Structures are given as C-alpha cells and as structure tokens.
Amino acid sequence: AQSVTQLDxxxxxxxxxxxxxxxxxxxxxxxxxxxxxxxxxxxLQLLLKYTSAATLVKGINGFEAEFKKSETSFHxxxxxxxxxxxxxxFCVVNNDMRFGAGTRLTVKP
Amino acid sequence: xxxxxxxxxHQVTQMGQEVILRCVxxxxxxxxxxxxxxxxxxxxxxxxxxNNEISxxxxxxxxxxxVERPDGSNFTLKIRSTKLEDSAMYFCASRVRRQSNSPLHFGNGTRLTVT
Numbered sequence: 656a657q658s659v660t661q662l663d664x665x666x667x668x669x670x671x672x673x674x675x676x677x678x679x680x681x682x683x684x685x686x687x688x689x690x691x692x693x694x695x696x697x698x699l700q701l702l703l704k705y706t707s708a709a710t711l712v713k714g715i716n717g718f719e720a721e722f723k724k725s726e727t728s729f730h731x732x733x734x735x736x737x738x739x740x741x742x743x744x745f746c747v748v749n750n751d752m753r754f755g756a757g758t759r760l761t762v763k764p
Numbered sequence: 765x766x767x768x769x770x771x772x773x774h775q776v777t778q779m780g781q782e783v784i785l786r787c788v789x790x791x792x793x794x795x796x797x798x799x800x801x802x803x804x805x806x807x808x809x810x811x812x813x814x815n816n817e818i819s820x821x822x823x824x825x826x827x828x829x830x831v832e833r834p835d836g837s838n839f840t841l842k843i844r845s846t847k848l849e850d851s852a853m854y855f856c857a858s859r860v861r862r863q864s865n866s867p868l869h870f871g872n873g874t875r876l877t878v879t
Contacts, residue, residue, distance in 0.1 A: 665867075687865050689867055689868075691868075691870075697872065698855065698867070698870045698871060698872040698873050699807070699843075699855060699857075699868075699870040700870070701867045701868070703868070704865065704867050706865035707865075742824065745806075746805060747868075751807055752797065752812075752857075753867055754806055754807040754809070755797075756806045757806050757807070
C-alpha cells in the first residue's frame, strides 16, 4: 500500500523568502510522486513529478522537489516566494493517485 | 495544449434530485477519474475507469453514484438522489496510461450545490 503525509496543513511565508512544503510517503516499492497546485477557485495543475530519473526535479513557476529515499520524503521548495504562489499544494503518490491532505501556502507582503 | 473540460461549472439542485456531471477527457487518454473536494477539505478519490469498466472505487462511491462513457468522448458521473452532503467540487481527470509516471490532467471542476 502507498500513502502520503503532508506534514503541515498551513505554511505562511513572507514574499521573497524561501518556501518549504513537506511530504513524506510510504511505498513498498520505488514510487512515482507528484505535486499539484490548486489556486483559489481553480482546478488542479501539475507542478512537477518524480519518476526515478533525477532525484532533484524542477517544475513550473520556480518550484523544485528532491526525492530522498533514505528519508522517504519529497519536499517541495522554492527559493523566493511570490504573492501568486498563494494556493493549496497536494502531494500524490503512485498509481492509486490518492492525494495528501494538502498544505495551504499563504504569502505575506 | 489539450485540456480536460467539465460542464457545467456550477450546478444547483434540490435534495433527492438526480444530477449528471459531464467531462470530456483528453482524446488520446485511456484512464478516467472522478474526485470530490468538499469545501475546505482534501481532494478525495471517487472512482477510476478504463476500457468501459470501473477499475477502482472508494468507499465514498456507493450505490448512489455511477459513471458512464456513453460515447467516444464524454465521461459522466451520475448521482441518483442527491443529499446535502454531496455538495462539493467534483473534478474529472484523465491520464494516458496507468503506469506510475503518467500524471493526471484535471478539468476545472463542477461545483455542485445541493439545497
């Protein structure tokens, strides 16, 4: 069985500061992992995916995520937050495509 | 870029009424999904569909729900007798194949309000 745990339900940062959204997974085999973003009153957009190639994955809008097998983590980062990054972020594992609980990112001016 | 389209964007219905939510997946995609998101809560898997059959369904997807691919393009979710707690955003998604490196492509959702 596979599952994801998003460790923070809400993260608040100031504009221009780094973003870290945490995701831990459990999987009995090498997983594929995805991050999706949902802006207010919008649909779900793929940010990036890990599929056993490079462990550091770059996505859209300056986001990236690093797959760490030893820590069973796939945390999402961005060096400098922008106001437009305010949204809900979801981590998803593998074929069953179950979503994590989500992390709401707030960006303060 | 091809998109998943959902209609209507907002549906208001009375409790006990039947409702059909419609989706047009991306044309070369083979796997189709419905998800639900109650306001302020997580995105919940409802059902997956392949080759005109349900592949997998969650405990939420009870006898009140059904899915259908009536023609070569549409993928529908029917709720037979709506309840207040069915009020939510419903997202349709499709993917090219079921292999783990194939991401889901989502529509913009249908907001269902049951009064």
